[in-house]
Amino acid sequence: MNFTISREERRILLADARESIVSRLEGREPQYQEAEAGEYPALKAPCGAFVTLHKMEAGGKGGLRGCIGRMTASLPLLKTVRAMAREAAFGDPRFPPLRRGEAEQCRIEISALSPMSACPDPRQVKVGVHGLYLIRGSRAGVLLPQVPVEQGWNLDQYLDYICVKAGLPAGSCDAPDAVLYTFTAAVFGEE
Numbered sequence: 001m002n003f004t005i006s007r008e009e010r011r012i013l014l015a016d017a018r019e020s021i022v023s024r025l026e027g028r029e030p031q032y033q034e035a036e037a038g039e040y041p042a043l044k045a046p047c048g049a050f051v052t053l054h055k056m057e058a059g060g061k062g063g064l065r066g067c068i069g070r071m072t073a074s075l076p077l078l079k080t081v082r083a084m085a086r087e088a089a090f091g092d093p094r095f096p097p098l099r100r101g102e103a104e105q106c107r108i109e110i111s112a113l114s115p116m117s118a119c120p121d122p123r124q125v126k127v128g129v130h131g132l133y134l135i136r137g138s139r140a141g142v143l144l145p146q147v148p149v150e151q152g153w154n155l156d157q158y159l160d161y162i163c164v165k166a167g168l169p170a171g172s173c174d175a176p177d178a179v180l181y182t183f184t185a186a187v188f189g190e191e
Contacts (some may be wrong), residue, residue: 005042013112016032018108019031021086023105024086043076043077051087055102065102066094081112089103112186116181119126127159131182132159135166140166142165172178
């Protein structure tokens with residue numbers, strides 16, 4: 001990333017993400033930390049971001065409950081995170097909208113993205129460092145850098161899965177008409 005996100009900036013982003021979700025569930029206007037946020041440069045920088053919700057289960061393990069993001073954004077990081085938190089909770093087509101009482105069971109994770117770089121050689125991808133964005137024809141897919149680590153994938157599995165995620169056959173990232181991008185992310189979440 002071209003900037004760092006301080007501990008206090010992370011705290012504000014996580015608090016505002018949660019407020020975005022809870023205020024909608026309670027049917028009220030969000031009460032964000034506007035006054036504090038102006039003091040922190042990372043919160044003002046335009047930045048793509050993903051917000052992931054993990055529904056915590058017995059034993060402390062969390063299953064995916066929603067994940068939505070923008071690869072790039074013209075909005076400041078703070079506003080992008082607020083919007084993506086609501087989308088992850090209420091607009092992820094893979095899940096029904098979050099219900100009252102469920103928010104307390106969910107842990108929020110934020111991935112603030114670096115700008116994307118074209119990757120002409122997929123073998124240069126570093127597992128656990130690079131996120132992937134693959135485009136081929138009208139198909140596209142994205143995987144955040146933490147996904148292959150969480151799944152225990154090696155490079156070949158990671159490259160195959162980005163193809164599958166885009167709705168393409170494994171190995172499609174090597175096709176002459178495929179465009180692969182890499183990016184990094186500052187990833188942090190609620191404890």
